[in-house]
Each structure stands twice: as structure tokens, then as C-alpha cells.
Amino acid sequence: MARLKLQSEEAEQPDRWEAQLRKGALEMAALASLWRGRLYGLEIIRFLEVHSQLVLAEGTIYPILNRLKAEGLLTSEWVEAVAGHPRKYYSLTEPGRQRLRLMAEAWTGFSGGLSRLLEPVLTEKEISQ
Amino acid sequence: MARLKLQSEEAEQPDRWEAQLRKGALEMAALASLWRGRLYGLEIIRFLEVHSQLVLAEGTIYPILNRLKAEGLLTSEWVEAVAGHPRKYYSLTEPGRQRLRLMAEAWTGFSGGLSRLLEPVLTEKEISQ
DNA sequence: CACTATACATTGCTATACGAGGTATGAAGC
């Protein structure tokens, strides 16, 4: 089974809004994780955990991968593992690469806008403008 | 009335994923818009449109403001306008300021992680590590 | 033959953005 974490001890609202920040960015992150080459499901989760700040559950990544695959942005292939359960490796298609480039640009703009907005908060000064 | 925009002419999927990027960040943006002083509903929309890249509908901002108010992060007061409809001005409370600082820090971390992830895409090189 | 680890998959719940439509106030035109 795995996955238990804090079920309902107390932590419940504390990081509610923080979770919202990640919403929507995960598709892009999933695509980005495949930029340098193919990875399988759980490997993508670990990759994102190491290379960014994203910790996603299995119930999150698989629907995303299926969605992206349905859109033709990536392909998958079963590969026999040396040991254990066979793995389903995902790779970016050319449309996938192209889309990711667009997303990355949009992200830059979006991120820049928000950062500008938050600058005075982080520096405790007046709005930049 | 107002508000008509493209109802269903054709544009419908084109920027579907782009919209997702904004999800969850809007609460933070709303709080941030009030950092330097009080603003009323529609004014917040205009403020965000100018100072960031966010264009939100009225049906989006009012529920957010009510939510934040219910959490005690901001207060509101009706103010008679010199002309026209009275305005409901929103102001950050101290807890609101504190929360916004936390959010801004979380945003910095989150944003940094994603940017690192997207760097190779934007520069068309290998993953930075 | 349990037991455990790894990996993929699905269902159900909840939160959220937002389009569409509505109400209230007051100013300007006729």
C-alpha cells in the first residue's frame, strides 16, 4: 500500500493554500521531467521531488500522464525490468516538446507578473511600478 | 450586464492549460494587491491587470474576497462614492499581512523549483541539476 | 508460502475558477 502520511491528526488547513499553488503547474512539470529522456511513472515523481519542490502522489501523476498521452504530447512503452514489475516508460513527442516550450514561456510571463506583485511584500517596501 | 467575450465561437481549448497556471495563485494575488492600501472589488481586478498578468472575472474575485474575509485575513467597509454606486473597500488585517508574507515565501520556493525545472527547456540544453 | 517491495491504475471527494445572469445606486438625457 504505502502512502499513509498524516491522515487527520491535525494538519489539515495549514498548507491548504500552499497546495493550491501547485495546481495546474503539474502538467507542465510532468512534461519538463521528460525533457532529457524517458522516465517511468514513479520515477517521474522522484525526479520532480529532487529537481523541484513538487511532491506528487501516484493518484496525481497517472491521470496527468494519461491526459497528456491522450493529447498526443507523449508516448509510452512497456519495458521489462531486470527485476520486479514491468515499467511503463513515457517519452515526449515532438508536439509535446513544442507545447512544453510554449508552456515554459507562458510560465515565465506568469511567474514574472506574480513576482513583481510580491516584491514589495518580500522587501517590506512600497509597490514597485 | 457587460461581459460577453467569445462565448463559443471557437477559442475554447487553446489556452486551457494556461488558465490552470493561475489556479490557486489568485488568493495570494488578491492579498498582494491590498499590500499598499485599501481597494474595492473592481479596483482590485484592474490593479492586478496592470501590475501583473492576471485578468480575473468578477465571478472570480468576489468569492475569493469573501473567503479571505471569512478567514479574517481582511476586512471590508462600505464607502460612499462621490458619484455612483457605493464601494466596498477591502483592507489587509495584521493576520492577512502575516499570511501574505508566508505565501510570498512559499511562492518564491515553488517558483524557483519550477524555473529550475524549465531552465533546460528555455535554453534548449540539458537539465541543470 | 507468506511477506514485502515495486509499479501501475481507478474511484470518490472536495475545492476552485469563472461564465452567465441578476440587483442596486445614481447621473445624464429627453
Added chain:
DNA sequence: GCTTCATACCTCGTATAGCAATGTATAGTG
């Protein structure tokens, strides 16, 4: 004094999406 228009606030319904929980399959270990 109506009608019209502009400004401002509010709310319902829907679609989407993350994710906890749960299940199944494969194969190595004692």
C-alpha cells in the same frame, strides 16, 4: 419623471483537477 447607461457588488451552476484511499500484478526474500 421616466428611460437609459455606467458602475459596482453578488450568486448559481458547471467543469476541472488534485489527491487520499484502495486495488491489482509481478517477483524477490526468508
